[in-house]
Amino acid sequence: MDTKDQYLQMFFDESAEYLQQLNENVLLLEEHPEDEEIINAVFRAAHSVKGMSATMGYERLTDLTHRMESILAKVRNKEMTINEFIIDTLFSGLDYIKLLLDDIRNNGEERTDISDYLSKLEKILNNDISIQEVLVKPEKTDLNLQDFTGMIALTEEEKEEIYNKMTSNDRIYNIRVILAEDCLLKNVRGYMILKKAQELGYLAKSNPDQREIEDEDFGDSIYIKLISALKEKQIQEELADIIDVEQVIIHVEDYKVEEKAVVEQQEAKSQVDSIKKQKDGLANIQVSPTVRVDIKKLDTLMNMVGELLINKTRLEGLNIDSDVYQDIIQQLDRVTQDLHHTVMQIRMVPIGGIFNRFPRMVRDLSKELDKKIDLIIEGADTELDRSLIDELGDPLMHIIRNSIDHGIEKPAERERKGKPATGNILLQAYQKGSEIIIEVEDDGAGINTEKVIEKAIEKGIITPDEASQMEERDKLNLIFHPGFSTSEEVTDISGRGVGMDVVRNVVETLDGQVFVESELGVGTRFTISLPLTLAITQALMVVINNEVYAIPLGSISETLLVAPEEIIQVRGQDVILLRESTIPLVEAARQLNLDIEYGKYRQLEEIPVVIINSGERQIGLIVDQMLNQQEIVIKSLGKFLVNIKNISGATIVGDGDVALILDVRNIA
Amino acid sequence: MDYTLRDDLMLEDYERKQIVVFQLADEEYAVDISQSKQIIKVSKITPVPNTPDYVRGVINLRGQIVPVIDLRKRFGITGTVEKERIITIEFDDILIGILVDEIKEVLWYDVEKELESAPDIDSSIRQDYIKGVVKKGKRLIVLIDLEKLLFENRPVSA
Numbered sequence: 001m002d003t004k005d006q007y008l009q010m011f012f013d014e015s016a017e018y019l020q021q022l023n024e025n026v027l028l029l030e031e032h033p034e035d036e037e038i039i040n041a042v043f044r045a046a047h048s049v050k051g052m053s054a055t056m057g058y059e060r061l062t063d064l065t066h067r068m069e070s071i072l073a074k075v076r077n078k079e080m081t082i083n084e085f086i087i088d089t090l091f092s093g094l095d096y097i098k099l100l101l102d103d104i105r106n107n108g109e110e111r112t113d114i115s116d117y118l119s120k121l122e123k124i125l126n127n128d129i130s131i132q133e134v135l136v137k138p139e140k141t142d143l144n145l146q147d148f149t150g151m152i153a154l155t156e157e158e159k160e161e162i163y164n165k166m167t168s169n170d171r172i173y174n175i176r177v178i179l180a181e182d183c184l185l186k187n188v189r190g191y192m193i194l195k196k197a198q199e200l201g202y203l204a205k206s207n208p209d210q211r212e213i214e215d216e217d218f219g220d221s222i223y224i225k226l227i228s229a230l231k232e233k234q235i236q237e238e239l240a241d242i243i244d245v246e247q248v249i250i251h252v253e254d255y256k257v258e259e260k261a262v263v264e265q266q267e268a269k270s271q272v273d274s275i276k277k278q279k280d281g282l283a284n285i286q287v288s289p290t291v292r293v294d295i296k297k298l299d300t301l302m303n304m305v306g307e308l309l310i311n312k313t314r315l316e317g318l319n320i321d322s323d324v325y326q327d328i329i330q331q332l333d334r335v336t337q338d339l340h341h342t343v344m345q346i347r348m349v350p351i352g353g354i355f356n357r358f359p360r361m362v363r364d365l366s367k368e369l370d371k372k373i374d375l376i377i378e379g380a381d382t383e384l385d386r387s388l389i390d391e392l393g394d395p396l397m398h399i400i401r402n403s404i405d406h407g408i409e410k411p412a413e414r415e416r417k418g419k420p421a422t423g424n425i426l427l428q429a430y431q432k433g434s435e436i437i438i439e440v441e442d443d444g445a446g447i448n449t450e451k452v453i454e455k456a457i458e459k460g461i462i463t464p465d466e467a468s469q470m471e472e473r474d475k476l477n478l479i480f481h482p483g484f485s486t487s488e489e490v491t492d493i494s495g496r497g498v499g500m501d502v503v504r505n506v507v508e509t510l511d512g513q514v515f516v517e518s519e520l521g522v523g524t525r526f527t528i529s530l531p532l533t534l535a536i537t538q539a540l541m542v543v544i545n546n547e548v549y550a551i552p553l554g555s556i557s558e559t560l561l562v563a564p565e566e567i568i569q570v571r572g573q574d575v576i577l578l579r580e581s582t583i584p585l586v587e588a589a590r591q592l593n594l595d596i597e598y599g600k601y602r603q604l605e606e607i608p609v610v611i612i613n614s615g616e617r618q619i620g621l622i623v624d625q626m627l628n629q630q631e632i633v634i635k636s637l638g639k640f641l642v643n644i645k646n647i648s649g650a651t652i653v654g655d656g657d658v659a660l661i662l663d664v665r666n667i668a
Numbered sequence: 669m670d671y672t673l674r675d676d677l678m679l680e681d682y683e684r685k686q687i688v689v690f691q692l693a694d695e696e697y698a699v700d701i702s703q704s705k706q707i708i709k710v711s712k713i714t715p716v717p718n719t720p721d722y723v724r725g726v727i728n729l730r731g732q733i734v735p736v737i738d739l740r741k742r743f744g745i746t747g748t749v750e751k752e753r754i755i756t757i758e759f760d761d762i763l764i765g766i767l768v769d770e771i772k773e774v775l776w777y778d779v780e781k782e783l784e785s786a787p788d789i790d791s792s793i794r795q796d797y798i799k800g801v802v803k804k805g806k807r808l809i810v811l812i813d814l815e816k817l818l819f820e821n822r823p824v825s826a
Binding site: 645650 | 712714715716717718719723725726727728731732733734735761762763764818
């Protein structure tokens with residue numbers, strides 16, 4: 001990757017994050033239009049996007065965010081009040097930002113035409129000429145009047161901490177340092193500015209912060225909140241003296257130290273002195289102790305752990321009779337396990353990353369459909385492997401869209417049914433044993449299984465005869481059948497020709513399962529269960545027709561050796577009785593359509609049977625031989641061999657050969 | 669400096685391409701060298717159930733699972749040979765091995781003069797899997813359109 005690409009990637013990553021923040025905060029703003037902290041947060045995020053876009057030379061993005069910022073500035077200065085119109089305008093602005101970002105990602109340049117939108121913003125702004133002038137034509141004199149304190153607003157805690165440290169001589173200076181347009185090495189200049197500020201007093205806050213400065217992730221200005229006993233003029237001169245600084249604007253905050261602080265003046269002063277002396281003072285500015293890592297590097301790391309594990313298994317296979325050998329094996333075992341665990345931990349990210357895109361979607365869709373819907377999110381901090389997160393977004397979106405479109409009724413209809421006019425969708429995630437459960441539950445109309453049946457017959461998925469014999473649950477599951485939902489009758493909302501079968505496919509590729517429960521008139525619940533860790537699992541190795549296969553232990557309930565006498569025939573099906581339940585026997589070779597003679601097991605003295613959990617049923621899978629139990633590294637069969645029936649992947653066994661992993665969930 | 673300039677000009681004059689030539693039954697076939705990654709000896713191939721018969725199975729190629737396609741089966745050529753080789757091919761990040769009888773050589777050919785498009789030659793394989801035929805004297809080497817061959821009907825079990 002060359003430097004330009006690296007910066008571009010960083011730009012995409014960060015702008016995506018800011019966009020998400022903006023979406024969340026504008027939603028919050030709609031609920032709390034008076035909350036200044038939210039307005040400031042929106043303002044800051046918009047400003048950051050503007051700064052980044054300007055640095056990268058994307059003019060439309062810069063223009064767009066600049067105008068949005070102007071509107072927000074008016075709101076903040078109480079010259080404009082938040083109403084639905086403004087919120088909608090802001091939201092469509094966010095959509096434009098996304099479109100432009102997509103343009104850049106896909107085509108390398110901005111293509112979306114935003115001129116109409118810009119003139120709309122202009123009209124909104126035009127209601128107050130003076131402000132518009134200040135913002136659109138940033139004359140130097142006007143800049144001095146412009147209020148930028150929002151850029152460096154403090155949280156309540158920060159305020160308390162700083163006010164406590166102040167002496168009566170100290171003043172709070174809000175400083176805007178404007179760099180020359182043609183400034184080279186902006187990050188170095190920025191660093192010099194912060195360093196100088198620290199010499200002059202206590203640097204309470206800066207925007208951009210130190211990391212952003214290092215990354216050159218800022219526009220033309222650095223905003224600083226400085227606590228100092230020095231005179232405004234001296235600070236002005238010292239800062240203006242730095243190379244490439246074009247202008248320094250200082251506003252003095254009229255905060256006075258309270259009585260308490262005056263009494264403790266002596267003490268406080270010494271504190272401030274010591275703070276001033278702190279050499280590593282820069283660390284005071286929010287520097288988060290994290291690194292951003294390309295997910296591909298983590299994948300590589302994970303693969304290497306896999307290789308290590310395979311070799312460890314091979315070493316174990318040597319089985320040398322020596323204490324030293326045993327000791328090494330034990331140590332190696334411990335280290336590889338810890339390593340695996342740690343790598344998995346690193347890959348874990350909160351599921352909130354995908355949950356937080358839904359509030360906006362629910363808002364937009366419910367508005368469009370004239371419905372009232374509250375989306376309740378729980379367990380957003382539940383952690384999941386990063387690779388799962390990326391895949392889950394679309395299935396979840398589809399389920400939620402379905403709930404909005406088909407589940408929740410219109411307010412009037414809900415009231416007729418005696419329900420509250422506002423419908424609820426509960427989206428929650430939690431961990432249950434070694435699985436992650438994600439539920440989408442609505443209190444809407446529920447799924448009418450009669451209608452499902454009608455449609456399934458009409459589509460030729462089942463015959464009326466079959467329908468009459470189906471259990472309620474199986475009827476419901478028809479919605480996952482490919483071809484059940486087709487593009488001809490889906491609405492704008494819940495589909496672009498994709499149905500629930502796509503949801504099920506995606507979830508199953510992730511080694512998970514999806515269930516649906518529904519009660520007519522009460523609501524519907526979709527449950528997705530996913531394995532906590534993907535890459536490495538415990539498996540039972542078995543032999544089927546001279547080939548070794550792995551069956552993940554998670555789907556095995558027990559293993560048995562069955563004598564032929566124990567087999568009973570029920571309606572032509574071999575079954576065994578196990579603790580009073582009847583378990584059908586299924587020959588693995590037949591499931592795999594292997595080209596061999598079936599039924600030979602009946603001649604064995606002991607038949608190896610693996611009892612597996614297939615859905616909610618138990619099935620006895622007949623194999624030729626059961627080998628050992630071991631850790632396996634799950635590998636995909638690649639994009640060429642996809643959706644192979646009853647095979648979910650492959651693993652490499654000790655001798656370097658490939659063993660396929662049996663997917664027993666659909667064995668019947 | 670003059671020299672390199674002239675070389676460049678010559679390259680523009682007639683385009684040459686490199687191919688890997690292999691034997692399949694009685695005919696010579698080839699794939700573009702830019703698509704081929706490496707040639708490997710056949711070790712243990714693990715069969716994958718519930719796939720079409722031309723999917724011979726999967727192999728472990730330095731920790732990566734790579735599917736192997738039996739070209740004889742894909743083209744409906746009967747019979748087997750002892751010393752098979754696998755050429756690994758890469759398209760859009762997808763690595764696939766194709767099983768051939770024997771690797772013959774790596775050849776340059778002149779796109780203008782030596783390549784003929786979709787001729788009515790007597791080949792065992794379907795016309796639309798053929799990109800063209802490279803003529804080297806009396807030799808006729810069939811250039812295979814691998815992308816079409818492999819991805820037209822992806823092996824997906826019902």
